[in-house]
Amino acid sequence: MLFGIEWDTTNDWLFAVSIFPILLRGLAVTIQATVLGFLVAAVLGLALAVLKSARSRLIAWPARVLTEFLRDTPLLVQLFFLYYVLPEYGIVLPAFVTGALALGVQYSAYMSEVYRAGLESIARGQVEAARALDLSALRTFGVIVLPQAVPRIIPALGNYLVSIMKDVPVLSVVSVLEMLNVAQIVSDRSFHYVIPLSMVGGLYLVLTLIASAGVRYLDTRLPKRGLPLR
Amino acid sequence: MDWMNYSLPLLEGAWVTVKLTFFSTLGGALLSFVFGVGRLSPNRAARYASIGFIELFRGTSLLVQLFWLYFALPLIGEALGINLRLPPVAAGALALSLNIGAYGAEVVRGALQAVPRDQHEAAKALDFTPRQTLWRISLPQAIPEMMPSFGNLAIQNLKDTALVSLISLGDLAFKAEQIRNFTQDSTRIYSILLLMYFGMALVLTAIMKLLERSVGRWRAGRT
Numbered sequence: 001m002l003f004g005i006e007w008d009t010t011n012d013w014l015f016a017v018s019i020f021p022i023l024l025r026g027l028a029v030t031i032q033a034t035v036l037g038f039l040v041a042a043v044l045g046l047a048l049a050v051l052k053s054a055r056s057r058l059i060a061w062p063a064r065v066l067t068e069f070l071r072d073t074p075l076l077v078q079l080f081f082l083y084y085v086l087p088e089y090g091i092v093l094p095a096f097v098t099g100a101l102a103l104g105v106q107y108s109a110y111m112s113e114v115y116r117a118g119l120e121s122i123a124r125g126q127v128e129a130a131r132a133l134d135l136s137a138l139r140t141f142g143v144i145v146l147p148q149a150v151p152r153i154i155p156a157l158g159n160y161l162v163s164i165m166k167d168v169p170v171l172s173v174v175s176v177l178e179m180l181n182v183a184q185i186v187s188d189r190s191f192h193y194v195i196p197l198s199m200v201g202g203l204y205l206v207l208t209l210i211a212s213a214g215v216r217y218l219d220t221r222l223p224k225r226g227l228p229l230r
Numbered sequence: 231m232d233w234m235n236y237s238l239p240l241l242e243g244a245w246v247t248v249k250l251t252f253f254s255t256l257g258g259a260l261l262s263f264v265f266g267v268g269r270l271s272p273n274r275a276a277r278y279a280s281i282g283f284i285e286l287f288r289g290t291s292l293l294v295q296l297f298w299l300y301f302a303l304p305l306i307g308e309a310l311g312i313n314l315r316l317p318p319v320a321a322g323a324l325a326l327s328l329n330i331g332a333y334g335a336e337v338v339r340g341a342l343q344a345v346p347r348d349q350h351e352a353a354k355a356l357d358f359t360p361r362q363t364l365w366r367i368s369l370p371q372a373i374p375e376m377m378p379s380f381g382n383l384a385i386q387n388l389k390d391t392a393l394v395s396l397i398s399l400g401d402l403a404f405k406a407e408q409i410r411n412f413t414q415d416s417t418r419i420y421s422i423l424l425l426m427y428f429g430m431a432l433v434l435t436a437i438m439k440l441l442e443r444s445v446g447r448w449r450a451g452r453t
Contacts, residue, residue, distance in 0.1 A: 072385060072431035073424045074392035077403060081424060086417035169293040173396060181296055187301065194302040201290040201298060208289040 002185055013140035019186050023199055027207075033178060034165040039162070040104025042157065052116060057148030070109035075170050078102050078198060083174045099171035103164050110160055119145060127133050129200050148226035155222070158215035162208055179203065188213030234238065235277025235411055236237070236422065243405030245356045246425060250319070250401060251388045251434070256325035257266035258387065259380070266338025280335065287332035293393055296325040330387045337379040341372035374446045381438035385431050402426060 001007070003025050006019040051063035070078070079102040086093065093101070122145050130140040181194035186194035190196075254376035289293065307314025316324065343453040347367050352365040395404035406423045410416055 035384070068426055069424075072389070073427045074368040074389040074403065075419065076392040076395070077406075077423050077427060080403075080407070080416075081420040084410070085420055088417055124284075130269070169291045172293075180291070180297065184297070194305050197294065197298045197302045201294050204291055204294060205289040206285065 001034045007190060015192060019196060021188060023182060026179035030168045033171060034170045036100035037103030037164050038161050040101060041107035041111050044104055044108030046115055046117040048108055048112035049115035061095055067109045067112055070105060075167055078106055085202045095174045095176050099174060103167060107160055114153055114156040118149040121152055122148050123190055133224060147229060150227055151222040155215055157218040158218060162211045241407045243265060243400060243402035246400055247402040250323060250391045254323045255384050255387050257327030258330030258334055261327060262334025265335035268337060269339045270342055283436055284332045284335050287328050292329045295329060296393060299325050311359050318397045318399040322398060322399050326387060332384055334383055337376050341375040342368050343372050352435055377442035377445055382436055384434055388431055388434055421444050
């Protein structure tokens with residue numbers, strides 16, 4: 001029994017059907033962790049991207065090294081670091097929040113590169129033309145660069161959303177009850193390993209296929225030449 | 231003093247991580263070519279099998295695959311009356327190879343498709359067999375294109391090896407976790423651990439860059 005739901009071990013089919021609602025509880029946590037992790041990564045990534053493009057080398061360099069460091073070290077170790085080291089400095093967070101934070105930190109490095117590439121892909125000439133037309137820096141960014149960069153950035157961010165979802169099972173090591181962890185608990189208690197684990201794999205496959213199709217659809221719908229203004 | 235006590239087990243673990251990264255990257259590269267080429271094959275069975283492989287291993291999480299191979303596969307073997315109980319090192323290397331192979335197959339496919347179409351037509355006009363076209367025309371041009379992406383995948387693979395510690399394989403992350411359980415000295419151990427992975431990643435990046443340059447040279451040599 002888990003979450004107050006009993007399973008039925010009379011035969012494999014009934015077992016699969018009876019644990020499905022339990023796995024869905026785990027799935028809900030997986031999706032919450034994905035969304036929270038994605039939001040943290042999107043914000044931290046933007047901050048890193050801004051710091052990296054700073055004119056002062058004293059700011060840009062450390063930001064670049066930090067990005068490289070975050071990207072080259074395993075999520076698992078970053079998670080352990082946050083989970084065991086933060087409390088030593090008096091910051092005690094629930095496991096779920098720590099987990100989402102770790103996902104966000106790891107993926108902020110990838111996302112900062114997406115922002116940078118998106119912004120840099122807007123031809124220099126356009127920025128110079130805007131300056132020649134006497135547009136302020138803020139207006140140039142808001143009306144010229146951003147509307148063209150956003151359609152290039154969004155599909156790449158969408159792909160990272162899918163990647164984050166596939167990394168959520170790592171959070172099970174700090175006892176977050178996401179889908180894989182739930183399946184493991186069911187397996188350990190029922191001594192049936194094949195069905196719960198295979199169901200998790202199947203659910204993941206369905207989720208990623210849907211999410212990838214969603215990203216592709218978004219990609220076709222986004223205006224290639226930039227968001228229309230008004 | 232603590233430093234000295236930590237360093238030996240950590241180095242032992244690091245060596246396991248290095249070996250695991252090496253073999254699973256190699257295995258992954260092999261699978262990448264098999265399924266990347268298969269994905270573009272005119273043979274329908276080969277094509278669908280490749281698509282199935284790629285979608286299956288890209289679409290499910292690595293940790294799910296690892297646990298499935300380690301916990302579920304032996305039971306399926308039992309039901310079938312064969313011994314499929316994999317030692318942790320085999321399950322780990324297999325899961326990593328399959329996973330990285332599926333990502334790599336997409337890289338191989340992309341690079342092969344980037345070879346201009348008219349070269350295929352020219353090869354056909356010169357009466358090259360499909361096999362000759364693949365080996366002599368497509369791959370020599372496509373492989374240098376794949377190298378930067380393979381470099382990223384190799385780093386990805388190095389990071390992913392940390393997950394094998396969860397099936398009690400004594401890699402770097404596992405050894406560090408053991409020491410932490412013993413000493414409770416989290417801050418220092420995890421800082422060392424992060425730096426060690428970072429160092430290994432930098433070395434791996436340098437190796438992949440060298441490989442990229444030497445592979446790029448074949449292409450220049452042939453023109």
